[in-house]
Amino acid sequence: xxxxxxxxxxxxxxxxxxxxxxxxxxxxxxxxxxxxxxxxxxxxxxxxxxxxxxxxxxxxxxxxxxxxxxxxxxxxxxxxxxxxxxxxxxxxxxxxxxxxxxxxxxxxxxxxxxxxxxxxxxxxxxxxxxxxxxxxxxxxxxxxxxxxxxxxxxxxxxxxxxxxxxxxxxxxxxxxxxxxxxxxxxxxxxxxxxxxxxxxxxxxxxxxxxxxxxxxxxxxxxxxxxxxxxxxxxxxxxxxxxxxxxxxxxxxxxxxxxxxxxxxxxx
Numbered sequence: 001x002x003x004x005x006x007x008x009x010x011x012x013x014x015x016x017x018x019x020x021x022x023x024x025x026x027x028x029x030x031x032x033x034x035x036x037x038x039x040x041x042x043x044x045x046x047x048x049x050x051x052x053x054x055x056x057x058x059x060x061x062x063x064x065x066x067x068x069x070x071x072x073x074x075x076x077x078x079x080x081x082x083x084x085x086x087x088x089x090x091x092x093x094x095x096x097x098x099x100x101x102x103x104x105x106x107x108x109x110x111x112x113x114x115x116x117x118x119x120x121x122x123x124x125x126x127x128x129x130x131x132x133x134x135x136x137x138x139x140x141x142x143x144x145x146x147x148x149x150x151x152x153x154x155x156x157x158x159x160x161x162x163x164x165x166x167x168x169x170x171x172x173x174x175x176x177x178x179x180x181x182x183x184x185x186x187x188x189x190x191x192x193x194x195x196x197x198x199x200x201x202x203x204x205x206x207x208x209x210x211x212x213x214x215x216x217x218x219x220x221x222x223x224x225x226x227x228x229x230x231x232x233x234x235x236x237x238x239x240x241x242x243x244x245x246x247x248x249x250x251x252x253x254x255x256x257x258x259x260x261x262x263x264x265x266x267x
Contacts, residue, residue, distance in 0.1 A: 042080040046071045050092035052119040053112060055126040057096040058105040063130040066113035075108045083108060122147030143168050162187055181206050200224025200242065209247055218244045220262065238262030
């Protein structure tokens, strides 16, 4: 069923993606209510539209698909007011106020209900799980400072960036993919992409053996590593102890450059 995917994907995605109305941001709360649950946990709910999501400071967050956009925070009664839920022009941010004992953040959870979004970010040890698959026209995923994002996405243009031990993993379908990992960041991918640019540096890894790319450009440097499966064309550049391993899916054309102990292998 997926073999004609790339020919029809752009039209399908553009038809499926709606235009957001951010005229009611969370800053101007339409409804906010507190409910006390068991074990001294408070549930606080916010309503409002947004188009980007950012979670930080060790908060665990779940993003789910919904026709109504809202955020629900679960936290102990004594720190519920220390959780900042902010929205500036449709840019949603969830974090803890400065100087709060981060040990207590393990009891803080956020559930984010979203129609769609164009960017999602996790930093400062925040963990985000996205379910089910979100279909977008364009999407940017950014993970840094030991944050993590797990989720499956379909997009015409998909940009994934990890750094400073940030981690992303998921099943993706993309016409055009850019994946960039640096400073011990990790990207783990499954699925399919027509065109992909893959970059690693400073001991970062892109693990994409289970991702099949028609046309791949891969560059690994400074002990970065890349694994990817290729079905048509590979352009690979490995330098400064970088390593690229490409797995052939049929006959492919290969252009490779190796320098300063860099290595490219095609299997």
